[in-house]
Amino acid sequence: MNASKAKRSSMLKEKVLVSLKGLEKGYGSVVVTDDQDDIIDDLVCDLEDENPEPSAEDSSFMVGRWKLLFTSSSLTRFQKGISGIHSLLPVGKSMDLEQVIEPEDFRSYLVEKVSYFGGALKGDALIDGRYKWLSSNRLSWMPDVLNLWFLRFQAESGWKALGAFRSLEVTYLDYELKIERGEVGQIYIWKRIE
Numbered sequence: 001m002n003a004s005k006a007k008r009s010s011m012l013k014e015k016v017l018v019s020l021k022g023l024e025k026g027y028g029s030v031v032v033t034d035d036q037d038d039i040i041d042d043l044v045c046d047l048e049d050e051n052p053e054p055s056a057e058d059s060s061f062m063v064g065r066w067k068l069l070f071t072s073s074s075l076t077r078f079q080k081g082i083s084g085i086h087s088l089l090p091v092g093k094s095m096d097l098e099q100v101i102e103p104e105d106f107r108s109y110l111v112e113k114v115s116y117f118g119g120a121l122k123g124d125a126l127i128d129g130r131y132k133w134l135s136s137n138r139l140s141w142m143p144d145v146l147n148l149w150f151l152r153f154q155a156e157s158g159w160k161a162l163g164a165f166r167s168l169e170v171t172y173l174d175y176e177l178k179i180e181r182g183e184v185g186q187i188y189i190w191k192r193i194e
Contacts, residue, residue, distance in 0.1 A: 005050060005052075006052075008050055009047065009050040009052065009174070012043065012046050012047040012050060013047060013176075013177055015043050016040070016043045016044060016047055016177075016189065017069070019036075019039055019040050019043055020040070020069055020070045020189065023036065023070060025068055025069065025070055025071060025096075025097070026070045026071045026072055026073075026076070026077060027071060027073075027076050027077045027079075027080050027081065027094070028080070032072075032077075037072050040070065040072070040187065041072070041187065044171075044172070044179055044187055044189070047172050047179065048171045048172050048179065050172075051171065051172045051173065052173070052174050053170075053173040053174065054136075054137075055136040055137065056136065056137045056139075056170035056173050057133045057135075057136045057137070057139075058136070059173055060103075061173050061174060061175050061178070062101055062170070062173065062178070063101050063102065063103040064100075064101060064192055064194060065098060065099070065100050065192070065193050065194040066098065066099045066100075066101075066178060066190035066191065066192055066193065067096065067097070067098050067099075067190065067191050067192075067193045068096070068097040068098070068099070068188065068189070068190055069189045069190065069191050070187065070188075070189040071164075071186065071187060071188050071189070072186045072187045073164040073182060073186040073187075073188070074186070075163060075164040076164050079094075080093075080094055081093075081094025081097070081112055081114070082094070082097055082110060082112055082127075082162065082164070082165065083110075083112050083125050083127060083146060083162065085112065085114060085125045085146065085148055086112075086114040086115075086116070086125075089116040089117070089121075090116065090117060091116060091117050091118050092114060092115070092116045093114065093115050093116075093119075094112055094113070094114055095113040095114060095115055095122075096112070096113040097110065097111070097112050097113070098110070098111040098113075098193070099111075099190060101131070105130070106130060106131045106132075107128070107129070107130050107131075108129050108130065108131050108141060109126055109127065109128055109129070110126075110127040110129070110143075110162075110165065111124050111125070111126055111127075112124070112125040112127070113125075114148070123148055123149055124148070125146060125147070125148040126146070126147045126148070127143050127145070127146045127147075127162065128143070128144045128145050128146075128147070129141050129142050129143040129144050130142055130144070134167075137169050137170045137171070138167070138168070138169045138170075139167075139168060139169075139170070140166060140167050140168075141165055141166055141167075141168070142166070143162045143165075143166075164182060164186065165182075165188075167182065167183050168180040168181065168182055168188065169181050169182075175192065176191065176192050177189070177190070177191055177192070178190040178191075178192070
């Protein structure tokens with residue numbers, strides 16, 4: 001990547017990150033307006049044009065631990081999280097979502113941090129699955145099992161809330177930031193945390 005393109009990418013990334021401030025991942029208690037979604041989508045489109053990794057399949061950048069900063073997924077917004085597991089007990093809330101991608105077998109774990117009873121009880125819902133590349137940038141994710149404390153649920157077939165994550169296209173990828181789009185264009189913005 002030449003210096004001017006790197007500078008432009010850095011500037012656009014900063015604009016995207018600033019536009020996300022206060023939006024609680026897009027599915028918290030803050031209601032994201034259509035105008036806010038449009039602004040974020042426009043900024044993401046500009047950043048996607050600068051994608052330094054045209055083939056995510058060949059990139060080592062995919063591997064690691066990522067934190068979801070924002071999604072425009074209507075399914076995730078409706079569920080106010082990805083698994084819906086937080087709604088099993090009173091005053092449940094999905095706090096954060098992390099994604100772990102392992103290098104050996106391309107296993108992927110979604111870790112949804114949940115709390116109940118106003119934060120008095122907390123836990124991690126771990127959804128285990130495996131990625132499969134469909135093209136150089138499109139992948140499918142097949143969830144297997146969802147674990148929360150001693151509870152274990154089969155997730156591969158009927159867990160509707162996980163459907164938003166089953167088919168994604170990596171549209172921007174560098175070491176710090178990953179942007180994916182779902183089948184109907186919904187956006188997932190992830191930031192590397194390790």
